[in-house]
Amino acid sequence: xxxxxxxxxxxxxxxxxxxxxxxxxxxxxxxxxxxxxxxxxxxxxxxxxxxxxxxxxxxxxxxxxxxxxxxxxxxxxxxxxxxxxxxxxxxxxxxxxxxxxxxxxxxxxxxxxxxxxxxxxxxxxxxxxxxxxxxxxxxxxxxxxxxxxxxxxxxxxxxxxxxxxxxxxxxxxxxxxxxxxxxxxxxxxxxxxxxxxxxxxxxxxxxxxxxxxxxxxxxxxxxxxxxxxxxxxxxxxxxxxxxxxxxxxxxxxxxxxxxxxxxxxxxxxxxxxxxxxxxxxxxxxxxxxxxxxxxxxxxxxxxxxxxxxxxxxxxxxxxx
Numbered sequence: 001x002x003x004x005x006x007x008x009x010x011x012x013x014x015x016x017x018x019x020x021x022x023x024x025x026x027x028x029x030x031x032x033x034x035x036x037x038x039x040x041x042x043x044x045x046x047x048x049x050x051x052x053x054x055x056x057x058x059x060x061x062x063x064x065x066x067x068x069x070x071x072x073x074x075x076x077x078x079x080x081x082x083x084x085x086x087x088x089x090x091x092x093x094x095x096x097x098x099x100x101x102x103x104x105x106x107x108x109x110x111x112x113x114x115x116x117x118x119x120x121x122x123x124x125x126x127x128x129x130x131x132x133x134x135x136x137x138x139x140x141x142x143x144x145x146x147x148x149x150x151x152x153x154x155x156x157x158x159x160x161x162x163x164x165x166x167x168x169x170x171x172x173x174x175x176x177x178x179x180x181x182x183x184x185x186x187x188x189x190x191x192x193x194x195x196x197x198x199x200x201x202x203x204x205x206x207x208x209x210x211x212x213x214x215x216x217x218x219x220x221x222x223x224x225x226x227x228x229x230x231x232x233x234x235x236x237x238x239x240x241x242x243x244x245x246x247x248x249x250x251x252x253x254x255x256x257x258x259x260x261x262x263x264x265x266x267x268x269x270x271x272x273x274x275x276x277x278x279x280x281x282x283x284x285x286x287x288x289x290x291x292x293x294x295x296x297x298x299x300x301x302x303x304x305x306x307x308x309x310x311x312x313x314x315x316x317x318x319x320x
Contacts, residue, residue, distance in 0.1 A: 042084055058096075076088075090111075094151055111144025119144065120146040123149070125149070127148070148174055151184045153184060162189070163196060168200060183207045187214060204236075209239065
């Protein structure tokens with residue numbers, strides 16, 4: 001079962017404001033008003049989850065509780081009202097494998113309609129499956145498809161799965177076709193992720209949720225050490241997100257982020273090793289910005305997702 005979660009509208013609203021203010025605190029000169037910066041910032045939600053339980057089967061979805069219902073565009077707009085979300089990128093919801101193409105076709109239709117605000121989509125796929133090449137050929141014909149994701153932190157996925165030959169071949173295929181791959185893994189798998197990055201230099205990767213750190217660990221030393229291995233590679237960017245569902249107790253995330261703990265770890269690694277600082281050591285800034293941010297996105301417009309924060313409008317010297 002997936003560990004990603006969608007909180008209530010109030011939780012989502014709180015998450016956006018918390019993450020925006022926290023990121024601003026790490027990167028915006030202190031002469032700026034954090035509240036003003038967060039409120040004025042345009043938002044591109046690069047992790048938009050939508051699902052229709054009448055059309056799709058989500059094996060991980062509980063049979064009761066707040067998630068056990070459909071969440072469509074109308075629900076999304078209500079949940080984000082007043083947050084200045086100007087564009088979105090759909091993120092796959094791990095539908096049953098036989099419905100993956102149908103999911104891709106649905107969200108491609110959304111991407112074709114400017115009224116939805118959806119400018120791209122990361123869809124579900126199984127890079128190690130025998131029919132992956134054929135699947136990629138079909139989705140390449142659909143408007144708005146920018147990348148693929150397979151959630152790998154589920155119990156059924158063994159450690160090191162991302163290094164199997166069939167999986168690596170599938171990831172290399174994505175790079176050859178101009179598609180990105182979103183990594184959603186346990187933080188203990190980050191050393192294997194670093195090896196995958198080295199094996200697929202022509203594929204662009206997005207590491208979701210900062211590699212899923214264990215927020216119960218006050219030192220964060222294992223996560224930091226593993227994340228540094230990943231940050232050495234120029235073909236990956238990190239998505240600052242997921243802290244709401246990873247928190248061990250209410251309020252924990254707000255205190256940790258407000259103190260800049262994660263910012264002090266992430267921004268130096270991004271600036272020095274991923275080509276995302278003012279003077280990147282390798283690559284140009286535009287080379288490491290996720291593909292989904294580029295189409296139809298005004299310059300300088302970045303921001304937090306519905307229950308995450310992806311990229312905030314930092315000062316020029318802090319990050320690109």
